Amino acid sequence: MAVNKYQADHYLMLKPNEVSIRKVIRLLWSKRMEENDYFYLRESDEKEVFIEKGLAIASLAAQKGLLHAAKFLKCFGQKLEMWLNLVSFNTNIFMLFFNTLRCKVKIPKRESDDFMSFAAYIDKRVKLDEKIEPGNVRYNSALAIMAAKLAYENKGFIRNTVEQHWKMEFIDMDTNYWNDYFENFHTQGFMFYDERVNMIVVSFRGTEAFNAYDWCTDFDISCFENPEMGKIHGGFMKALGLVMDHGWPPQLPADKRNKNLAYYAIRDELNERMDLNKETKFIVTGHSLGGALAVLFPAILALHGETKLLERLEGIYTFGQPRVGDGKFKRFMEEQVLDRYGVKYLRFVYCNDLITRLPFDDPVTSLYTHFGTCLYFNSCYKGQILDEEPHKNYFATFGGTRRFLNALFELVRCLYLPLLKGGDYREGLAMILIVRFTALAFPAVADHNPLDYVNATRLGSMEVFQRAESSKKWLKNSATSGREVQDKIKYC
Secondary structure, three states: OOOOOOOOEEEEOOHHHHHHHHHHHHHHOOOOOOOOOOOOEOOOOOOHHHHHHHHHHHHHHHHHHHHOOHHHHHHHHHHHHHHHHHHOOOOOOOHHHHHHHHOOOOOOOOOOEEEEEHHHHHHOOOOOOOOOOOOOOOOOHHHHHHHHHOOOOOHHHHHHHHHOOOOEEEEEOEEEEEEEOOEEEEEEEEEEEOOOOEEEEEEEEEOOOOOOHHHHHHHHOOOOEEEEOEEEEEEHHHHHOOOOEEEOOOOOOOOOOOOOOOOHHHHHHHHHHHOOOOOOOEEEEEEEEEHHHHHHHHHHHHHHOHHHHHEEEEEEEEOOOOEEEEHHHHHHHHHHHHHOOOOOOEEEOOOOOOOHHHOEOOOOEEEEOOOOOEEOOOOOOOOOEEEOOOOOOOOOOOOOHHHHHHHHHHHHHHHHHHHHHHHHHHHHHHHHHHHHHHOOHHHHHHHHHHHHHHHHHOOHHHHHHHHHHHHHHHHOOOOHHHHHHHOOOOOO
């Protein structure tokens, strides 16, 4: 059967919701995995099948375990968030006890515009930095990370922050999007309009700490590949709106039009908005998983030939973003989006963030690779522009010792940074106890938090952001190669 350019001519598609643990174990000695109804694999050579088999078994097992734990994770997360908000709504734990005695406890409502997620308690800042105004080279980056951080909240909180704190227009649309493979709404994103710079911001939510479906998306090593775009992480594609049995059709099939798939809903809203003002631009942003979706969104626009939107796309800003596709996808994005339309793609990496180094850029287990302009910041928030972050696959000689010492420095830094830079950089108890102390054992995970990315956009040198504006020229004309630049990086 002929495959059009909107479908895959090669794919590895895993469906953990249709497999039992017993069947996953049976795959260890199965010779023809593609005969199973929960594993779909198109033409591939024997070497690829051997590699993909091992990865597929590990991925299926991890996803199945997560799905089994989904209710527990959700329940635990909800109770933790409710407790944090209960204390916050009543000022502090002592006032909560006092209000309990008086029978005047303030009970938070999960959908209210002041109910905060666990991520918000890690970094409570909602206001933009007043010192970074339109025209400042940091403006788009600083606005983008705050939007990426805000995407973790409920719709009411997002609306209130955008309208009351940022004084911008919240674009009222559903913020929950359908995943056609998990058959539920577990992708989130929102849009708002900044009148001062005549720009729309599209922000995708990253991985929620207690959302098993988000973690399944991350662990899903399914891949989608076609002759034009190359090989792309299947979990991210599903989250953005990959249509079951159809791939990426330009228009949704009749039986899917009542589904709110992220790519199609956001694309249609953008088209309507762009028709209202011929000068309006837009940017896309996201943290973690949200960053991956922010990169994929313009890629599908290019696949569909959405010239009008791509001409109005000013930039892609991602924070803590994992690798999304292979070398062919990199070339597709560079030729069809970045170079053709002059789109800036700034990929922020903070220190030892493990997620930015996954999936591994390894010819044996993975062919995924980064591209775009890498803005790397160390633990002193000193930035450099690189082709690739240092230790791109994370592991390095004496890496464990170095990362531990760096985590210890970050713990000390959180005590003196507010004294140097002001109260806006004071870290809360949740951040210190849950993230900073945990970082002593798991520094790679702790460095993924949005707080350090917010600080990087506010405290990073103006020179770095000025160079980022002309990053392609700088990287091409620099006499120092990417490898030499990385070797010169100083760790704080």
